[in-house]
Amino acid sequence: MSPVTIPEVEHAYPGSTGCPGCGANLVMRYLLKGLGERTILTIPACCWAVMPGYWPSHCLKVPMVYCAFEATGASLSGMRAALDMKGVEDVTVVGFAGDGGTVDIGLQALSGAAERETDALYVMYDNEAYMNTGIQRSGATPWGAWTATTPVGPSRDYKREPKKDIMSIMEAHGIPYAATVSVAHPEDFVKKAKKAKDVRGFKFIHALSPCPPGWKMNPMKTVEVARLAVDTNVFPLYEIENGRVRITKKGKGLPIKDYLSIQRRFGHLTEEEVKRMQESVDSSFKALEQREAREG
Amino acid sequence: MSRSYEDIPLTPISDTPSTMNMTGLWRVFRPVVDLDKCKKCTLCWKFCPDAAIVLVDGKPKIDLRYCKGCGICANECLAECIIMVKEEAE
Numbered sequence: 001m002s003p004v005t006i007p008e009v010e011h012a013y014p015g016s017t018g019c020p021g022c023g024a025n026l027v028m029r030y031l032l033k034g035l036g037e038r039t040i041l042t043i044p045a046c047c048w049a050v051m052p053g054y055w056p057s058h059c060l061k062v063p064m065v066y067c068a069f070e071a072t073g074a075s076l077s078g079m080r081a082a083l084d085m086k087g088v089e090d091v092t093v094v095g096f097a098g099d100g101g102t103v104d105i106g107l108q109a110l111s112g113a114a115e116r117e118t119d120a121l122y123v124m125y126d127n128e129a130y131m132n133t134g135i136q137r138s139g140a141t142p143w144g145a146w147t148a149t150t151p152v153g154p155s156r157d158y159k160r161e162p163k164k165d166i167m168s169i170m171e172a173h174g175i176p177y178a179a180t181v182s183v184a185h186p187e188d189f190v191k192k193a194k195k196a197k198d199v200r201g202f203k204f205i206h207a208l209s210p211c212p213p214g215w216k217m218n219p220m221k222t223v224e225v226a227r228l229a230v231d232t233n234v235f236p237l238y239e240i241e242n243g244r245v246r247i248t249k250k251g252k253g254l255p256i257k258d259y260l261s262i263q264r265r266f267g268h269l270t271e272e273e274v275k276r277m278q279e280s281v282d283s284s285f286k287a288l289e290q291r292e293a294r295e296g
Numbered sequence: 297m298s299r300s301y302e303d304i305p306l307t308p309i310s311d312t313p314s315t316m317n318m319t320g321l322w323r324v325f326r327p328v329v330d331l332d333k334c335k336k337c338t339l340c341w342k343f344c345p346d347a348a349i350v351l352v353d354g355k356p357k358i359d360l361r362y363c364k365g366c367g368i369c370a371n372e373c374l375a376e377c378i379i380m381v382k383e384e385a386e
Binding site: 003004005006008010012013014015016017018019020021022023025026029052053054055056057058059183186212218219220221222223224 | 308309310311312313314315316317318319322323336337338341342343345346347348351354359361362364365366367368370371372380
């Protein structure tokens, strides 16, 4: 018996121009395995705007439209409306944007699409900075991280602001389905993508997408670091269905140091600072667990 | 007013599969598989970001025309049957 646990069909060709070990490539691969070929993507400026390949080549087997950086939400509403006019109902419209194009630049269009209750799926692949343009900090960069615009150096100017909580922002819009996914748990990922496809209304998926050049780590560690993010509760896997939270994959509860130590972007942190991060992760994970117990 | 697609301004459209991009040329380290040690766990196939691994009877066949040599397969392999070897100039 074959131990293959995710669909074998591929919706992308090899030859994409993503970096070796790119997490965003895995996000797209698992997402399309879950959604199937009846999918249309709209992609703003982000890593995936350059990753499909040099013109006239393209690595995806599904149609894809490039839109302006801030316009993913508007673009997917327009595509849904056009399909509705044509009477096409079996196609999933997907907005696929990076963290900068979601939590910073694309936030108003995203909020508008959620408010209009557009029947579409929005996927944010979160590599925690503007990686495509050279690792500048974004609203999704975590506290303590080095980036090109938060250089450490002798004055230790690492990022001093916490990561924007996009899941809470999206939940506040009252959307029917929101979930977090990780490239280290493809089965969970594919299951959530399939689920999101069948829900009517606006759906949101937050995918953690490790970036070897931006996180300053060995490309072979991409999946390992994504697994550690779940096991240290830095990035818990859960879904919010009609306002009820369910943790879908319990982490091992390892110390956050295990996650930080493979990434050189956190290499400058002192033990005191790591302890502070651990406390912050512990308290937010506890709040999530308590909420699950209350609602479950 | 009804307008046809012919009224839309010309737009560049990609029409060629990316298999024309030989990304294997980027590789610094080459994965070498010891098929005798392979336990058919298929994790290498599952975690390959470039879909450059196909399964033949449950065992990996790596397409070196596209493998960028990231090494995720070697890192994830349960049986430790994949090692990364440095490419040498020909």
